[in-house]
Amino acid sequence: MKKLIALTIAIFFLFGCSSSTVIKSNPPGAKVYLDGQFKCETPCTHKDTAAVGTTRTIILKKEGYKDTTGQIKREELSVPALIGGTFFLFPFIWILGYPPEHTFEMEKI
Numbered sequence: 001m002k003k004l005i006a007l008t009i010a011i012f013f014l015f016g017c018s019s020s021t022v023i024k025s026n027p028p029g030a031k032v033y034l035d036g037q038f039k040c041e042t043p044c045t046h047k048d049t050a051a052v053g054t055t056r057t058i059i060l061k062k063e064g065y066k067d068t069t070g071q072i073k074r075e076e077l078s079v080p081a082l083i084g085g086t087f088f089l090f091p092f093i094w095i096l097g098y099p100p101e102h103t104f105e106m107e108k109i
Contacts (some may be wrong), residue, residue, distance in 0.1 A: 019097030
């Protein structure tokens with residue numbers, strides 16, 4: 001029984017702490033810079049364990065288009081973190097997650 005409880009708690013911590021979102025651009029194939037560092041090309045998935053209130057700055061670059069700056073925020077309720085937070089208080093710092101996707105429109109030069 002103790003092993004089952006420990007396993008359940010571990011699952012809540014593993015899945016409740018991280019959040020992911022798909023970053024898309026129109027047109028696709030833009031280079032994504034997250035907080036100033038190259039991350040990937042759109043569409044791509046960003047995943048992290050940032051705490052509630054975290055905002056990440058995104059810059060998208062594509063030849064023939066103006067650079068596009070935007071932000072992604074953890075703003076959707078995370079049920080695993082909510083459940084974990086009822087047992088322990090510190091999972092509440094991950095109670096919000098990213099929306100499933102962020103789409104950025106790019107403007108031609």
